[in-house]
Amino acid sequence: MASASPTIRQRRLATELQRLREAAGFTREDVAARLEWHATKVWRMENARSSVTTADLRHLLDLYEANEPHREALIAFARQARQKGWWSEYRDVLTGSYNDLEAQASMLRNFEPLLIPGLLQTEAYARTVIRAAPVVDPKEVKRRTDARMARQQRLIHQDEGPQLWVVIDEAAIRRPVGGADVMCEQLEHLVRLSDEPRITIQVIRNSAGAHPGLTGPFVILDFPNPAFFAPVVYLELAPDGMYLEETEQIMRYTLMFDHLRAIALGPAESIKFIRATMDGLGHDE
Numbered sequence: 652m653a654s655a656s657p658t659i660r661q662r663r664l665a666t667e668l669q670r671l672r673e674a675a676g677f678t679r680e681d682v683a684a685r686l687e688w689h690a691t692k693v694w695r696m697e698n699a700r701s702s703v704t705t706a707d708l709r710h711l712l713d714l715y716e717a718n719e720p721h722r723e724a725l726i727a728f729a730r731q732a733r734q735k736g737w738w739s740e741y742r743d744v745l746t747g748s749y750n751d752l753e754a755q756a757s758m759l760r761n762f763e764p765l766l767i768p769g770l771l772q773t774e775a776y777a778r779t780v781i782r783a784a785p786v787v788d789p790k791e792v793k794r795r796t797d798a799r800m801a802r803q804q805r806l807i808h809q810d811e812g813p814q815l816w817v818v819i820d821e822a823a824i825r826r827p828v829g830g831a832d833v834m835c836e837q838l839e840h841l842v843r844l845s846d847e848p849r850i851t852i853q854v855i856r857n858s859a860g861a862h863p864g865l866t867g868p869f870v871i872l873d874f875p876n877p878a879f880f881a882p883v884v885y886l887e888l889a890p891d892g893m894y895l896e897e898t899e900q901i902m903r904y905t906l907m908f909d910h911l912r913a914i915a916l917g918p919a920e921s922i923k924f925i926r927a928t929m930d931g932l933g934h935d936e
Contacts, residue, residue, distance in 0.1 A: 660752060663880055664729060665699040668711060672697070675715040686710055703729055724876045737805045741798040744791060749885055749892055750802065758814040758873040760908050762864045766823050767837055769799055770807055770815060771844055771852075776837040779829035807844070816851045818911045820864065824854055824928050831932045838929040845922050853915035854924050862914060863907045871904055 672682060672693075679693040695701040696711075708729050712722045738750040753759070761768050766780060778796045806812045827834045845852050855862065868887050874880040884895040884904045895901065916924055 660728070660748075660755065661699040661702070664703060664725070665697050667725065668703070669697040671711070671715040671717060677714070682711070682714065685714060705729060728876070728880070737801055738798070741794065741801065744794045744798055748894075752872060752883065752885075753806065753813075755874055755880075756813045756872040757875045758816070760816045760871040760873070761868075762818045762870075762908060762911055763823055763868045764820040764864055765826070765868070766828070767819065767841070768817050770803055771817065771841060771850075772799065772803075773833070773837050773840045774800055775833045776828055779833060807847075807850075812849065814849050814851075816853075816912070818853045818855060818864070818908070818915050820855050821857045821924075824925060827932070835929050835932050838925050838932070841925055842922055842929075845918065851918055852921055852925075853912055853918055854921040855911060855915040856924070859914045862911060864911050869904055869907075871901070871908060 672679070677685075679697070680690065682688070682693045683690050692701075696703050696707070705726060708726060712725065717725070736751055736754050738745050738754075759770075761770075767776060769777070772780070774796060777799045778792065781792050781795045781799075807815070824838070828837070841852060844850050855864070870885045870887075872883045872885060874882070881896070881898070882901050882905075884901060886893040886895065895904070915921065
């Protein structure tokens, strides 16, 4: 997804405005005539080709006779869409719409088969992973590491952050990224984070055998206003990832995540396993 393309939030707002118009029984030409707008303005709004000002949005919602809770939720959503997020400082290394979308989520359900999820990584672990990618410039490694830490500060270490439910394959727990010291610190970090009421961590043991998550990592993002902002599935594919928004796709990945957490160790047993793995690394050292 190119950075110049509409963000998913802009497209969701555009889709909802079209739905409200159609429910009210208006054509685009009707709306333009009633509000004395240029004929293409409504089309551009409903195709996310132009931003929607708060004033224009209020005019549309008045015309469509939107109910009060939905009305205020849409106005708040439109305002947020125009605000700069924490990631704007890191536009040189962060591309695509994911961080913009993630910042609005009320819950993240994440499966990771190979690595500790980025939101739960220590700085040393994150730096090692980023260095392993085809990034040559040490300054870029630092920028990407700093961006990942800033992301955690916004989403993990502040009270208004989302709920986070993570299922991790045993391979990610046992993979000695950065060596024993870095990995011990990382596993200890997971144990500490598990005490946070907003964070649930589960581990799938190798003994579970083949399972649906072997196809790769994914994140299901849920939002505070599901009536007009349905969940989104994010697949971390280069360069900017892939987003799935169709109802059937969301249901398929929701069922997949439910299956993965069902075959995983429970949260308490998972932390015991992580502790045991950490102790084993210490003995190996």
